[in-house]
Amino acid sequence: MGKSKTVLSTAEVRHIAKLANLELTDKELARLQKQLSDTVDFISKIDELDIKNIEPTSQTTGLENVFREDTVRESLSQQKALANAKSQYKGFFKVKAIFEEE
């Protein structure tokens, strides 16, 4: 495989920022474009390995299907759950509108 230097375009970095829900300044975009390109180069090292017939590992201790009884247990009160929220309305979290009216 050729070892050409990876370069993420400004458009690609903007797209990633949008997916990540991050507002970035132009200065941050420029810095991240360079740093992400370097890091993508670095992590591409795994392409050297033949891993076709290897199973992926997502859980190291091998536990699966851990269940518990479906019983009600102590939880936070509404008041406590809301205690750190800046914007509230009648016992609910208040968020910005997602859909704008035409």
Add this chain to the structure above:
Amino acid sequence: MSMDFIDLTIQRAIEGLNKKEFSSTELTKYYLTRIKKFDDKIHAFLTICEDTSLKQAKQADDQIAKGINKPLLGIPMAIKDLFSTKDIRTTAGSKIIDNYIPPYNATAVKRLIESGAVIIGKTNQDAWGHGSSGENTDTIPARNPYDLDRVPGGSSSGSAAAVSSNMCLAATGTDTGSSIRLPAAYCNLVGIKPTYGRVSRFGIIAMASSFDSIGHITKTVHDCALIYEITAGRDSYDATTPDIPVPKYTSTLGKNIKGLKIGLPKEYFNAEGFDPKVKAITLTAIKKIEELGAHIQEISLPHTDYAMACYYILVPSEISSNLARFDGIRYGHERKTFGDEAKRRIMLGTHTLSSGYYGAYYLKASKVRTLIKKDFEDAFKNVDVIIGPSSPIPPFKIGEKTDNPVQMYLMDIFTCPVNIAGIPAINVPCGFTDGLPAGLQIIGPQFKEERLFEVAYAYEQKTEWYKQKPKL
């Protein structure tokens, strides 16, 4: 005060409290005074719990007077700021949740409090655990008590700096790639990175959920084992904690290690960038362990070279997912408040998980993870523990590596593979190079922490590096 608190360990403090040589209130006041005196230059603490710690100390004194017995009764401890503490501000070292007051305790914190520990404050750290130096805190970076121009190691930077500069008897930490072992090594302390799932992650602000291991930093191996008996074990709030009995780790300390088989990975000892002086004291330490009767042999962990690439795909991916929840709605501020390193890791992880790239990165790296895990499983068929350094270089100067993330990532080449494999490891102090501490890393198979404590204890008793203190 008849005795000098500077040489106290938890073990010695419990004895003193029970014999009424001093009270928990006196002890707590002593540490609060030390914090006030020295933390302006160390920056170990983000929050100091003066009133509540003195209340807890008073309660502990009342209980001691009544003859009540708890394993940590009256012992002042600090808590890394990634651990949720009920009614005590918990910032994760970040600005975006710098006003967050958790309504509940992390399970590990709950268990420590129930065992009688006094919570003296919350410690500084790389924000969210993203770092190896402590410099990625969104506040002022903590300093190494052995040289104030140098880093204390991270991400549990404040925890190590606080214990090392004698502002508390022990502190909690988390280790996703090196974050307990590295600061313990850089500050002449003992630090345990548990088997994944051995200690509950409930209430710990998540970094990378399939890696995060919840441990602590102490002055001695005994103290480390003692706290581990309390925090380890099944928790119904964390489904990844298996129902495996927790041994009484302190009871096997002092066991003879004659005949124990120890593996030295050739990939670690031949690694480029392994500082010659650090390498020399690592080999001297191994010689000492050999003198105690252990058999040393060379082993191979053939996929070591791929570990950092694997780590820097899987971990940022999990980070981007975990940090997606910080939106300023339920707590904290807007997402633009994230610091540079958090933004960088969110961006990288978002890229590696995004449509069209998942197969090329996350899935592939998960397969490489299988190979790295198998390297260790194969090695443990022939040896009981593996030994290497915790860091290839001594503590470096603040600002020396901040411009180059990839170089900073290479700090962790001997520690990250352990998290990839989900196995346990301990750092034990092994001497100094030019006045700066170095640490020996002992790695074991899953759920065999007692073996790590036994080897570390045998070495510690022979060398007693923990008796060396920084001059503040």
